[in-house]
Amino acid sequence: MNETRTSESIEATLRAAGERLSGYDLAAAGQAILADGADLFFTVDSSLGKLYVGYGTGGIKYVTPCAEDGWDFSRRYGEMFGRLVVPQEEGASDGLRGLVRRALAGERVEVPLDLSGRTEFQRRVLKVVEDIPRGEVRSYGWVAGEAGRPRASRAVGTIMANNPVPLIVPCHRVIRNDGSPGSYGFEPEKKVRLLRDEGVPLEEVARAPYVATPTTGIVCHTTCRHARRIKPENRRPFKNLNSALGSGFRPCKVCRPAVAA
Incomplete structure (x- = not known):
């Protein structure tokens, strides 16, 4: 989005807000906008329905279902991050939206995240x-x-x-x-x-979170990709890892099961 279009989008958002923004610190919001603009959001489909995805220059900050309207999302976003967020223009940042879609489809892709507000x-x-x-x-x-x-x-x-x-x-x-x-x-x-x-x-998994096999002497999380290749006759289920270790099995180096402290 170019600078002119961004300014127009922010101006239109603030002009339309009116009483919807009662109680919002408009002076502070105005200073933030003048300093470095606003964050943006788009929607994307998922297995749980449509999602709002809010992001800034550092990456994606917030994802939530579209159970609320755009104004409520913007208000919540502002409360969480101290930033105004406005809808991105149609067709903008399709690269980021595409990455999110691929991640939601199960692909191993690197989605930029901004977790700077976390410890x-x-x-x-x-x-x-x-x-x-x-x-x-x-x-x-x-x-x-x-x-x-x-x-x-x-x-x-x-x-x-x-x-x-x-x-x-x-x-x-x-x-x-x-x-x-x-x-x-x-x-x-x-x-x-x-x-x-x-x-x-x-x-x-509820019956036995761990499974071992005598053919390798290794114990895995039941859902580990290696555990799924164990033949039925060689599967040894365990309710806890201590029992598996006590039976002489070694932890898988891929899924790294560990005894909870």
């Missing part, structure tokens, strides 16, 4: 979760360990509940330490649907 630990957790492959799940305890704080399972749960970029950072792939799906910001039923759509065998 270092929160960013580490979100990066760990971003790298969980489609069709696989990991526990809160595992994520905590990978992020460098093995005893922080509860903190991980809180970070997942407040994930600003769900689906792009797939917090639905993080489950309870006992193998059950757990809660989800978009409703638990939607979490189950997302995981089933990705081919996660939820009943098997």
Whole structure:
């Protein structure tokens, strides 16, 4: 979007807002606009319906379902980030929209994210979760360990509940330490649907989050791509990792199962 079109879009947005922006700090908003413009948003289809995607120069900041109208989204965005956000012009930034579409379709693509408002630990957790492959799940305890704080399972749960970029950072792939799906910001039923759509065998995971094979002496997360290749007659399910390790199995070096602290 060129500078003139951006200015026109911002001006039109503010002019149309009127009483919808009552209580909003218009003076502060005006200063921010004069300083460096506004952030932008677009909509994109997903398995949960249409999503709003808000972004700035540093990348995507916020993703949420289109359950609210554009004004409510703009107000919430402003409260969260202290930035005005306006609709991008039609056809602009299709490169970013295309990346988001590919990520939502399950492709391994690098989507630029702006998590600058998060703590270092929160960013580490979100990066760990971003790298969980489609069709696989990991526990809160595992994520905590990978992020460098093995005893922080509860903190991980809180970070997942407040994930600003769900689906792009797939917090639905993080489950309870006992193998059950757990809660989800978009409703638990939607979490189950997302995981089933990705081919996660939820009943098997709930019964035994880990599976080992005597042919290699290795134990994996049940959804690990290597575990899925184990022949039925060689599968040894385990409810907890300690039991598998106590039986002489070694942790998979790919999915890296670890005992929760």
